[in-house]
Amino acid sequence: xxxxxxxxxxxxxxxxxxxxxxxxxxxxxxxxxxxxxxxxxxxxxxxxxxxxxxxxxxxxxxxxxxxxxxxxxxxxxxxxxxxxxxxxxxxxxxxxxxxxxxxxxxxxxxxxxxxxxxxxxxxxxxxxxxxxxxxxxxxxxxxxxxxxxxxxxxxxxxxxxxxxxxxxxxxxxxxxxxxxxxxxxxxxxxxxxxxxxxxxxxxxxxxxxxxxxxxxxxxxxxxxxxxxxxxxxxxxxxxxxxxxxxxxxx
Numbered sequence: 001x002x003x004x005x006x007x008x009x010x011x012x013x014x015x016x017x018x019x020x021x022x023x024x025x026x027x028x029x030x031x032x033x034x035x036x037x038x039x040x041x042x043x044x045x046x047x048x049x050x051x052x053x054x055x056x057x058x059x060x061x062x063x064x065x066x067x068x069x070x071x072x073x074x075x076x077x078x079x080x081x082x083x084x085x086x087x088x089x090x091x092x093x094x095x096x097x098x099x100x101x102x103x104x105x106x107x108x109x110x111x112x113x114x115x116x117x118x119x120x121x122x123x124x125x126x127x128x129x130x131x132x133x134x135x136x137x138x139x140x141x142x143x144x145x146x147x148x149x150x151x152x153x154x155x156x157x158x159x160x161x162x163x164x165x166x167x168x169x170x171x172x173x174x175x176x177x178x179x180x181x182x183x184x185x186x187x188x189x190x191x192x193x194x195x196x197x198x199x200x201x202x203x204x205x206x207x208x209x210x211x212x213x214x215x216x217x218x219x220x221x222x223x224x225x226x227x228x229x230x231x232x233x234x235x236x237x238x239x240x241x242x243x244x245x246x247x248x249x250x
Contacts, residue, residue, distance in 0.1 A: 009035050009103075010058035012179035013045055014248040016106060017056035018241040019183060025190060026053045027109040031171070032085070034092040035061075035179075036103045042066040044096060049085045057250045066093050087147050091167075094152035095159060095175055102163065102175030104182035112193035113172040122166055126199060126206050129192035131217035137189075138165035164189055180234030187233075 013035040020026055020033065029050055037043045045061040046068075047053075063072040068086030075082035092105045116123055125134050140158040143151050159165045164174040164185050172189055176182030199206060209217070241248055 005038060007058065009037060010045060010061050011249045013061055013104070014056050014058045015238060015241060016104065016179050016183060017047060017053040018248045019237055020106070020108070020186075021052070021054035021056075022240050023187070023190070025108045025110050025186065028052070030085075030088070031107050031109050032088045032092060033104065033106045033182075034089065034096065035105075036096050036100075037063070042097065043071070044089075044092075046084050046089055046092070048081070049083045055246065057246060057248055059250060064089065066097055068093065087145070090146045090149065090152065091155060091173065094155045095173070097152075098156040099159070099175060101177055102182075103177055104179050105173065105175045106182050106186050107167075107171065107173045108186060108190065109171040110190055110193070112197050113166075113190060114170065115197050116193040117166050117168050117170055117172070123189075123192060124196055124206065125208060125214050127192055127195040128217060129188050129195060131209070131214055132188050132221045133164055133192065134214045134218040136162050136164065136218060138162045140165055140167050142167070142169040178230075178234075180230045183234055183237065184230045 013033060016033045029052065032046055035045045037045065042065065044064050044066070046064055047056060048060045048062050051060050062070060062075070062082050062084050064084060064086075065071050068084065068089035070079070070082060070084055072082050091107060095102060095105050122139055123130055123133060123137060125131055138159045140155055143154075163176065163181075164172070167173055172186065172193070174182055174185035174189060176185055
């Protein structure tokens with residue numbers, strides 16, 4: 001891997017952090033977004049612990065191994081500055097190591113995501129946004145703060161072949177082949193959760209599309225031009241975080 005490759009991934013990952021902040025999907029310094037670096041040895045980038053998402057820069061991302069150990073050369077002279085939350089990587093490492101197709105993994109603790117994760121029925125097929133995930137959403141039962149390495153196997157089992165999962169009583173997690181894919185997944189899943197919370201708060205009986213329409217809509221999100229649409233949305237979203245006092249690419 002050359003330096004240009006890593007820098008490009010750093011910029012995409014920093015942009016994901018900034019966009020998560022822009023759309024209010026942060027939890028102070030908790031939750032993480034990670035990226036896998038190319039190469040035979042599993043190596044990842046994660047945020048420098050203590051930096052708010054809205055301030056994240058490419059240079060704030062720290063190299064770690066598959067166990068969350070810092071292997072960033074810059075940490076040798078200043079380990080405190082390049083501290084990471086290794087425990088926070090437990091969930092991410094499980095996904096990255098089992099699903100090599102998911103280069104970016106994004107985990108959130110939003111009010112709407114947590115609310116839906118606490119509802120027994122999970123995400124309901126009541127909106128177009130939710131139907132993107134119809135039959136394509138995993139569920140993982142809460143086991144406490146994710147510090148137990150043995151939980152990784154169960155996380156991987158529950159995610160299966162899906163790119164998104166509800167962590168019961170906890171939040172949401174998604175992955176993508178690219179930063180654009182991961183952003184599209186979390187944006188739609190978060191909006192679906194927000195819509196569900198609002199609809200249920202209204203107190204009226206909910207209307208469900210018929211099964212045939214649910215399946216059709218889910219398939220329509222994977223039509224031929226879907227990748228192009230995701231990239232268009234990503235490039236448009238980048239305009240929301242450009243022009244600030246501290247460039248996310250720095």
